[in-house]
Amino acid sequence: MATTVLDHWVSGAAFAGASTRTAPVYDPARGVVQREVRLASTADVDHAVKAAAAAFPAWSEASWNKRQAVLFSFREILNARKEELAAILTSEHGKVTPDALGEIARGIEVVEFACGIPHLAKGEYTENASTGVDVYSVRQALGVVGIISPFNFPAMVPMWFFPIAIALGNTVVLKPSEKDPSASIWMAEAMKEAGLPDGVLNVVHGDKEAVDALLTHPEVASISFVGSTPIAKYVYETGTASGKRVQALGGAKNHMLVLPDADLDLVADSAVNAGFGSAGERCMAISVVVAVGDIADDLIPKIVERMATLKVGDGTRGCDMGPLITKEHRDKVAGYLDVAATDGAEIVVDGRGIAVDGEADGFWLGPTLIDKVPTTSDVYTHEIFGPVLSVVRVATYEEGLALINGSPYGNGTAIFTNDGGAARRFQREATVGMIGINVPIPVPVGYYSFGGWKDSLFGDTKAYGPDAIHFFTRQKAITSRWLDPSHGGINLGFPTN
Ligand code: NAD
Numbered sequence: 431m432a433t434t435v436l437d438h439w440v441s442g443a444a445f446a447g448a449s450t451r452t453a454p455v456y457d458p459a460r461g462v463v464q465r466e467v468r469l470a471s472t473a474d475v476d477h478a479v480k481a482a483a484a485a486f487p488a489w490s491e492a493s494w495n496k497r498q499a500v501l502f503s504f505r506e507i508l509n510a511r512k513e514e515l516a517a518i519l520t521s522e523h524g525k526v527t528p529d530a531l532g533e534i535a536r537g538i539e540v541v542e543f544a545c546g547i548p549h550l551a552k553g554e555y556t557e558n559a560s561t562g563v564d565v566y567s568v569r570q571a572l573g574v575v576g577i578i579s580p581f582n583f584p585a586m587v588p589m590w591f592f593p594i595a596i597a598l599g600n601t602v603v604l605k606p607s608e609k610d611p612s613a614s615i616w617m618a619e620a621m622k623e624a625g626l627p628d629g630v631l632n633v634v635h636g637d638k639e640a641v642d643a644l645l646t647h648p649e650v651a652s653i654s655f656v657g658s659t660p661i662a663k664y665v666y667e668t669g670t671a672s673g674k675r676v677q678a679l680g681g682a683k684n685h686m687l688v689l690p691d692a693d694l695d696l697v698a699d700s701a702v703n704a705g706f707g708s709a710g711e712r713c714m715a716i717s718v719v720v721a722v723g724d725i726a727d728d729l730i731p732k733i734v735e736r737m738a739t740l741k742v743g744d745g746t747r748g749c750d751m752g753p754l755i756t757k758e759h760r761d762k763v764a765g766y767l768d769v770a771a772t773d774g775a776e777i778v779v780d781g782r783g784i785a786v787d788g789e790a791d792g793f794w795l796g797p798t799l800i801d802k803v804p805t806t807s808d809v810y811t812h813e814i815f816g817p818v819l820s821v822v823r824v825a826t827y828e829e830g831l832a833l834i835n836g837s838p839y840g841n842g843t844a845i846f847t848n849d850g851g852a853a854r855r856f857q858r859e860a861t862v863g864m865i866g867i868n869v870p871i872p873v874p875v876g877y878y879s880f881g882g883w884k885d886s887l888f889g890d891t892k893a894y895g896p897d898a899i900h901f902f903t904r905q906k907a908i909t910s911r912w913l914d915p916s917h918g919g920i921n922l923g924f925p926t927n
Contacts, residue, residue, distance in 0.1 A: 436467040436611055438474065438635055439618045441481045442628030447474035453608045453637065458524035458753040459744040461791030467611045470636035475603070475643035478632040482574040482601040483649045485629030490571045490599035494548040497597050501545045503624035504593070508538050515585055515616055520745035522610035523584055524752035524793070525708050527745055530585075537589030539876035540894045544593035550899050551598060560927045563911045569903035571599030572651035572675075576644040578665065579614075580657040581607035581755050582711045582815075588614055590880065591654045592631060594898040596621075600651075601630045605644060609755055611635045645669045652901065654893070655679065656713075658813070659839070659885045666888035677901055678888040679713075679881055681813040682841030686716045686870060687830045687856065689847035690723040696868065697846045698732035704844075704870035705819035706740060706797045709751050710763075713886075714842045714864070714871045717814060718803075719821045720830040726823050730778060730801060733819070737779050737797045743787030753793040754816055760793040763816030766809050770800045773807035781817060805833060813839070827852065835861045840883030844870050863887065 435452060437444040449471035454463040470478075489497075508515070516530035525533070551569050559565040575595045579587040584606060592602050606614035614633045621631050634640055644650055645668045653669040655662055655678040662680035669676035686704070688697050697719075704716035721729055743749040754760040764782055771777060781796030788794070795817055803810050803820040810820060824830045834843055844866035845856040853867045863882035866872030874880050874895065881892030891901045 433463060434465045436465055436615065436635065438468060438470060438478065439615055439633040440478045440629075441632070442622050445474075445477070447471065447477065449474050455522055455609065455611065456756060456793075457521055458755055459792045460789045461757065461793060464521070467608050467635045469608065470634040470640040470643070472639060472643040475634050475636070475640050476647065478603045478634045479574055479644075479647050479649050481629045482603050482632050485627060486571075486573055486601045489596075489601055489627060489630050492599070497599065498545055498548065500621065500625045501541055501593055501597055504621055504626075505538060505541045505545065507620045507624055508534065508541065511620075515613060517746075518612050518616055519584055519610070520752070522612055523581065523755065525745055526749055526752050529708050530745070533583055533586045536873065537586040540589050541593045543876040543894065544597040547594065547597040547899070550896070551903065553905075559909070560925075563909060565907065565909050567905055567907045569598070569899065569905050572902060572904060573600065574650050575600045575602055575902060576647075576650045576653045577602060577604045578641055578644065578653065578655045578657070579604070579606050581609040582708070582713065584610040584613040585617065587656050588617065590656070590893045591898070594894060595654075595902045596626070596630060598899070598902045600902055602632065603644060603650070604631065604633045605636055605640050606633065608635055608637055641665070642668070645674070646672045650674060652676065653678070654901070656893070662888050663885075675891075675901065676889050677881075677891045677893065679893060680886050680888065681815075681839060682713045682715075682882065682886050683718065683813050683837055683839045684714060684716050684842045684844075685718045685720050685830075685834045685837070687720045687827070687834065687843070687845045688722060688725060688729065689827060689845065689849065689852055690725050691848045692725070692846035693848065694725065694729050694732055697729060698736055700844075700846065700870035701733055701819060702736045702740070702797075706737070706751055706817045709754055709795070710817040710819075711755065711815055712871070714873055716844065716870050717818070717820060718810065719819065720833060721821060721823050722827060722830055723825070726801065726821055730799070730821065733799060734779060737799060740797055741787060742784060742794060742796050744789070744792070747787050749787055751797065751817065753788070754795055755793065757793050759816070760795050763814055763818060764795050766812070766814050766818055767798065767800075769807060770803065770809045773804055773809065775803045775807060775809060775820075776801040831856065831859055835859075838885045841886035842866065842872055842882065844868075844872060863892070
């Protein structure tokens, strides 16, 4: 059977482009290539940017109501056909159906936020800043904005950005992950069906060549990137050197600090959910449990007991956890078990070679638990991005906090305790962008912004929420005087009030 090739989407239609390069898109639960995806050349990206630039004047002039109407319709389509999109996510990413639906629900939250954007994008007005002089501000769209997204949330992460950018009057070139690119095409088609004019949302598939073309294109005003830290740093530096505003969200190593007074059943449930959901391929996954005092001895059996109930397999078969994204990634993650053994850690549950409800060639690795992980080990210092949960034992709250604050990452963290004073202290002292208190994955709701600190975010602007209004617009301040009888006169001094 001939393998189909997924096209780009430009000016409201499929676009093949001139590049002949392609990449395989796997079905990770079967371990087979299910289609190829085109990898855009610089010229292909230029074609998409030109289409977005051509659509910008009319779209930015469209009324707020007209733009909102598209987003309201898009929301209806998402709600009515979410199973269709979820099936695409499961087929190319591997995540289980309920998790795919959860991803879509969190994307819809941002669409809903974008539906209310006229209120949030309003300017300010000061009457009589000087006598007879009014000062006011407006926010205007940037132009063509670039979005580059990772493999792990093929629907939600693009939706963190494009609904808001579009609602504010920008036009978009989206470069999704080449590993699971079909969700972006589905969403672009749905936006067209929702009434979006051609050229406002374009999708180019590709790898470094396409990313570089976006980062340096003179007609691209901004870049919103989500991915691993080394690429986020590169994107930030290259994009800003080209004069663009850039928000680049990077990798993570999220710790869960467990105080001795915590409810250990809640902690065990939370550690398992946040450690192994989506096979640990979430930037907000918990990868390290930091157990204070000697609670690890009581906590670990509770975690192990819950891990034994997890069903791993094909995401469409009612399993709890699916495969990893590629064979290379699965092998890399599994390699950390060898590192753990060499470094003297204790492998409590080994996910290699587990029985799965799925095809033998799928990219499987079962839930894995490693205790007594030395903080000098790569198992602790690297972002593993798989179903591997580490336990680090510390004596005090201070020692645990120092570990968290010593990490180069600062995406999310959580404290589990029944002591309000300790929780309050933690929320203030942790140098991390998103904090959970008895909540393991503290992804902020759509009307707060999402983003980490330190190497988890380059730039000063988080994703969605209020930060997005700032990021996707330029503010203009206007000082206005209409002639009245008191006007006139020469005065070369600097204007004062
Ligand atoms: P990745 O960095 O490999 O890829 C992200 C994007 O960059 C993709 O579109 C990819 O095509 C492109 N890219 C890859 N290599 C490139 C290169 N050399 N030059 C230019 N562009 C390149 O990330 P991934 O593996 O797709 O996603 C997983 C990573 O994303 C993890 O590190 C995870 O923590 C992170 N992530 C972070 C957040 C967050 O909000 N902070 C959210 C989701 C994922």
